[in-house]
Amino acid sequence: MEHFKEGLAAPICLTWELTYACNLACVHCLSSSGRRHPRELTTEECFRVVDELARMQVFYVNIGGGEPMLRRDFFHVLAYAESHDVGVKFSTNGTFLDAAAAHRLADMDYVDVQVSIDGATADVNDLVRGEGSHEAALAAMRHLSEADFGPFKVSIVATRHNIDQLDDFKALSDDLGAQLRITRLRPSGRGVDSWEDLHPTQAQQRRLYHWLLERPDVLTGDSFFHLSALGEPLPGLNLCGAGRVVCLIDPVGDVYACPFVIHDEFRAGNVRDEGGLPGCGPTARCSLRCGSPAIPGRARAAAATTPARAGAWRRSSSWASTSPTRIRSASTARPMRSSQRSQWDPSVRVPMRRVRVDRSAPGRRWIARVRARLCRWRSRDVGPGEPSTNSRPASRNNRHV
């Protein structure tokens, strides 16, 4: 565990969002996906990223998106990674996972699949993920088990509405010969907007903690380490791995320290830059404020983490010439910029700035559609959950919508 605090030669667990294109528009999407970015990495560039991963000996890469299977070269990238000894674990909503694709995947050695679903019943699932998504995901899971893929994963995000269905999820995945994986809802991307409605209540989190303790075979990706403060620690690292164990490559090649926060503040560089992926470590200007109460759950989780140091991959050549303190703790962080300060202090005036046009931003009509769904979601009858107790987070992570 001490080794992780010091930083490693390369990330262990690297998330690669292949595309922002998605046929769904889940209200909690971390990457605010929907539309393809016009400048997303070409097939050649993807191959080069895989080459670099192989050179850095990153054993496997978690491919996500968006919906990665929407990329036409998806299977090419998969085959290329496999032939270069980079294992792939990818995450899909299952819409495009038909019988043929399932057989193709089953023929690959180092590929693992997880199918996302957010409700054991269609009504709970479809409110978050869109109509028809429950059926599509179940069909994909059936294809996988019929193709004799082996133990794939069923991935759910714990929300206020599905947390009472945990036993149903377990039964579902056991039936299909799959592994259940539960992760935390994060107030990031579109999750900022839906956080208020979706985040589990404190009582539910306590129940979840005990449920998880009783079932060590349920995978969590270490995402409930904040609950370890309730007593006996949950199995896992119990450590914030941003920039130390994990990192993220987004569809245009930007590298971020944390796989869950695609935000300029945590941007370390771009794989298209001269140094490529290994060069992204030393240029990271991450000021991760571990104790920031603006991110719910983090304040308490900070007790389980120490301020991160050494956010750079040690093997990279220019490492020695840069300052070792890349990720700063709250106490050593620079004072907030006025634009940040203005979020909680109305007396601070933000100077006018020319706004950079973000071409990756989805179109207006598309935004209107998602907003409308959010409105419908908010105005519906409150489900089985209890009313919210936490305050709403600042929306500084909300880049796209």
Added chain:
Amino acid sequence: MDLDTPYRLDPQVSLRPEEFGALAYHFGNRKLSFLKHPDLLRVLEQLDTEPSLGAAPESAGISPRRWSSFLKALETLGIVGDDSCPYLRPWSPRSHRLRHARWWSTSRRASPRRSA
């Protein structure tokens, strides 16, 4: 484990040198292990040319006082994970030929994910 027979790293195991030692990843069962000393990595790298498992620490230049702890670590590595996915396998020219023949022709079938 037999100290007199040669052992080799499983071809599905990948080693990555780190400051604290090394990371070992088994592509068969997707398990990550930590080798907590750089010398252990040297011993493992040496294994490929060793006539027996017991001789590996000596030829890697480890002082005799520490041999026992290294052999213990190697022994643990041999049984890490389930039995279908050990890190080290006993080696003989015949087993080598057999395994590689199998590896090339039906590597897919040999994957433990399918048998699980």
